[in-house]
Amino acid sequence: MSKIVVTGGLGFIGSHTVVELQNQGFEVVVIDNLSNSSIDVLEGIERITGKKTIYSGIDLREKKAVQAFFKEHNDIAGVIHFAASKAVGESVKNPLLYYENNLGALVYILQELEKKKEAHFIFSSSCTVYGQAEVMPIAETTPIQPALSPYGNTKQIGEEIIADVVKVSDLNAILLRYFNPIGSHPSAEIGELPIGVPQNLVPFITQAGVGLRAELSVYGNDYPTPDGTCIRDYIHVVDLAKAHVIALKRLLNRENADPLEIFNLGTGKGSSVLEVITSFEKGSGQKLPYKIVARREGDVTEAYANTDKANTILGWKTVSTLDEAIASAWKWEQKIRGN
């Protein structure tokens, strides 16, 4: 039973990935400093899987703590690194927080993995590295563009750091570029729980649905898209989590063709903001008040994935529809609000 470290394992994507790992028999060690999550998530995970999760609250920005962790856990087969700050707007206001959190932790972990004869590493990257791609859908060969925010820059730099390390060490790595993860585990034991006002569309919608938010702002309806609102590729978080387990097994079983591989993870289908609203209204049976406001700086018009590489090489594809993903998010929101 391989021991896998999941950093940021109590966060949104991290917690769902821990569940899928435990379902597949992996022993999981979660590192999470609770800066954007809650220790309660650990219990949610255990209620779903019935498995025990080893938990460490160390701060990955502290090199000595990272060193001590890997000394204590010297039998780790792989690391899935989710821990990072992820709000684009916050990164513009506080860039140093992002460079410190997202690069410092990465460097310290890689320094420990580099010492090993065999090390496997999965990195949370993002479709943000493509910026506004000229051609849709976005393949892994689509050119990277200059980052639109410090957040986006840390993802690009993170990819570069890993590539540099792979060239001179025994590290095997897979970079996973996520499109827009939404939804929650079907049990509604874990889900997305943003602190403060949600920066993403779906949690804002579900919070508005339970009355926590007054009105949804739709940032621009004058984009060159069929209904004028931005188009994204919304992927169910459980589908996304399963891709991590498949990628990890690929590394552990040495099926990777190259010590550094990159996969886009999305559904391959773009949905507009208004389509997401309609899906929510249909599923919940309630109207969602919204207003059209000015475009938001840094938003691209459209982004959705070419999933060919993940489909053929990982043998993975999404199974949940947009309606199902939004319904799961809504179920979770109602449950945690006691509705």
Next chain:
Amino acid sequence: MSKIVVTGGLGFIGSHTVVELQNQGFEVVVIDNLSNSSIDVLEGIERITGKKTIYSGIDLREKKAVQAFFKEHNDIAGVIHFAASKAVGESVKNPLLYYENNLGALVYILQELEKKKEAHFIFSSSCTVYGQAEVMPIAETTPIQPALSPYGNTKQIGEEIIADVVKVSDLNAILLRYFNPIGSHPSAEIGELPIGVPQNLVPFITQAGVGLRAELSVYGNDYPTPDGTCIRDYIHVVDLAKAHVIALKRLLNRENADPLEIFNLGTGKGSSVLEVITSFEKGSGQKLPYKIVARREGDVTEAYANTDKANTILGWKTVSTLDEAIASAWKWEQKIRGN
């Protein structure tokens, strides 16, 4: 008398800049962890200027040490940040060392400066950010190119981090992109003192001149240049140091047109490897044995500066010739080897 912090102040460019700062009446606090320098340099500086230098040996990669330093020295008017690892080849072999040293220290220092109502910062960047530019000479508007090494990448990323911080804080910053610094102080009290085999041409030549190195390797004589060897813009380190003092005064006197300014620092004149060898032979009166070997990966054909911006806006230009710079390096080498 303004108090200026010079990180890496016992290094090659740092130590010459400390001298020029003290000559201009600044009170200097040097931070240097001696990872690539010697505490003896402090005495060399004092012998030249007759001034006392405050010295701190803290490790800038330790956030708490940086915080404590700025708490103790709460009257700092500006920071000139030289401290960094700088060997291209080493950065390829050990990329994490470079990402940690060159980005960690920068982030922690900027976090302290960001807290201040007024903060001035000068960053050591490099012409390496231009890669092989299509047009010579290289102006500040010449496009940045993807980094050829982790070292070069840390300089590009450093520039990006500073630009992001300037946008949202009161920080004033000047990025100085150096071409190829050589030479030593005319007193020969301080100079370039690489640890191990020199990675740069001039210190290798002078070490060969005193018999420390057997034979110089010239990496390729089939480049599309007049004599087939690579062309660089060699700038006397004292000229370079003086540019830092001018840039600092520009910030302190609020003469900067923009909170972020960039200047290329070079002579404007390109010299080939064979021309450097000839200059040394002429100045020293001795033949230098060398052999032509294969090209070195990552070397560009030619790079020399367009100095218009620094000339007109900083009112600065180099005064030393290549022969003078090489003669000063030779004088220093002979002195430290007891010849």
